[in-house]
Amino acid sequence: MSKSDELHVRYHLNPNFIKFKPDQEIAEAIKLFNKHRIFGAPVVDDLGNLIGMISGTDCIKAALKSNFDSSFRGKVQDFMTPDVRTVEADYSCLYVAEMFLKDHYRRYPVVENGNVIGMIGRTDVLKALEKYLC
Secondary structure (H helix, E strand, O other): OOOOOHHEEEHEOOOOOOOOOOEHHHHHHHHHHHOOOOOOEEOOOOOOHHHHHHHHHHHHHHHHHHOOOOOOEEEEHHHHOOOOEEOOOOHHHHHHHHHHOOOOEEEEEEEEEEEEEEEEEEHHHHHHHHHHHH
């Protein structure tokens, strides 16, 4: 493998990620976000296809909509963002670094053959660049 091949996203993504189903309760998403200390996760259908992203901000919006009523029963699909920017596993981390500079996103779902295989965040890209440059 060449040095530039080592910068492929597939070698730096996080394969252990939380994902949600669209019909899950938003309260469950909030609990899992807090438990795993994350602020965003993909929403996938039964085949593993990406259909959206749910963020901590989306969860806050849900809480505000419910007026913090504990009996509120919103679903992830009601608050997720359906338009999701993704990266392919064979993208270069250099390209993803440029994406992070242009976007406000903190992480991207990594897809291969239509399925989410991991997540890559800003710190993952920094670690890849450290390995490449240092």
